[in-house]
Amino acid sequence: MEITRFAPSPNGPLHLGHAYSAIVAHDLARARGGRFLLRIEDIDGARSRPELAAEFRADLAWLGLEWEETPAQSARLPRYEAAAERLREMGLLYPCTCTRAEVAAAARESGPEGPVYPGTCRNGSAVPTGAAWRLDVARAMKRTGPLEWEDELAGPQQARPELLGDVVLMRKDAPASYHLAATVDDAADGVTLVTRGRDLFAATHVHRLLQALLGLPVPRWHHHALLVEPDGRKLAKRRGSPGLDQLRRAGRDGMVLANSLRNHRFPAGISLDRA
Ligand code: GLU
Numbered sequence: 001m002e003i004t005r006f007a008p009s010p011n012g013p014l015h016l017g018h019a020y021s022a023i024v025a026h027d028l029a030r031a032r033g034g035r036f037l038l039r040i041e042d043i044d045g046a047r048s049r050p051e052l053a054a055e056f057r058a059d060l061a062w063l064g065l066e067w068e069e070t071p072a073q074s075a076r077l078p079r080y081e082a083a084a085e086r087l088r089e090m091g092l093l094y095p096c097t098c099t100r101a102e103v104a105a106a107a108r109e110s111g112p113e114g115p116v117y118p119g120t121c122r123n124g125s126a127v128p129t130g131a132a133w134r135l136d137v138a139r140a141m142k143r144t145g146p147l148e149w150e151d152e153l154a155g156p157q158q159a160r161p162e163l164l165g166d167v168v169l170m171r172k173d174a175p176a177s178y179h180l181a182a183t184v185d186d187a188a189d190g191v192t193l194v195t196r197g198r199d200l201f202a203a204t205h206v207h208r209l210l211q212a213l214l215g216l217p218v219p220r221w222h223h224h225a226l227l228v229e230p231d232g233r234k235l236a237k238r239r240g241s242p243g244l245d246q247l248r249r250a251g252r253d254g255m256v257l258a259n260s261l262r263n264h265r266f267p268a269g270i271s272l273d274r275a
Pocket of ligand 1 (some may be wrong): 006007008009041182195196197200
């Protein structure tokens with residue numbers, strides 16, 4: 001059975017781009033007689049605002065969606081720790097104390113998620129306190145061999161996790177990184193079709209590698225096009241895209257809005273980036 005999900009982070013209100021993403025995931029599940037899940041990705045304790053989860057549920061209901069909710073990330077910390085421990089035992093994680101600024105200054109390339117970590121701490125032997133843990137991607141790929149994954153829209157892909165460099169899996173300031181938590185969760189939730197925006201396309205290279213290392217089932221992916229502003233940048237609340245909570249409270253009809261988004265009729269100035 002097809003199982004899709006919408007996995008918002010409660011660090012800001014949902015906007016039209018989130019609505020579109022949730023509708024795509026919801027409708028794919030419904031069209032295939034499957035299940036649609038909501039997962040609150042509140043791994044980032046410092047930035048998470050727990051009260052937003054209730055707003056998200058109200059927004060989705062207002063759009064006319066129905067879902068099953070799976071445990072939030074804050075309820076699954078031991079799973080992430082166990083996954084990291086397995087990778088550590090395989091000798092694939094190493095501690096890193098570099099700050100973001102240090103990584104940016106030392107980086108020789110820029111990848112899909114910004115400066116690519118140049119491996120500064122890869123051969124250190126001490127385990128300093130307050131370190132993040134990075135995945136040794138070259139060593140991990142040697143262990144798994146070449147990997148493939150399938151995007152419903154873009155077709156078969158060769159996994160190229162090296163594009164993102166040695167990503168952080170356990171953060172200094174949070175229990176786990178997005179990459180580790182989302183991969184472990186999608187497996188725990190039985191997700192068969194990971195539905196999300198194309199901005200996370202490159203992250204999938206890393207997720208596919210983690211699945212191979214941890215022996216997790218391999219879903220398919222559906223990275224949909226993003227809603228963009230006239231300047232081509234993706235919608236963001238901070239640039240004035242209205243929050244769904246605002247539209248809902250202003251008395252707009254959520255089901256009408258959802259149907260407009262389904263039919264690719266967007267408010268003035270907003271379009272779907274098909275590039
Ligand atoms: N929590 C992520 C976000 O809000 C989405 C993660 C995902 O769909 O894999 O951007």
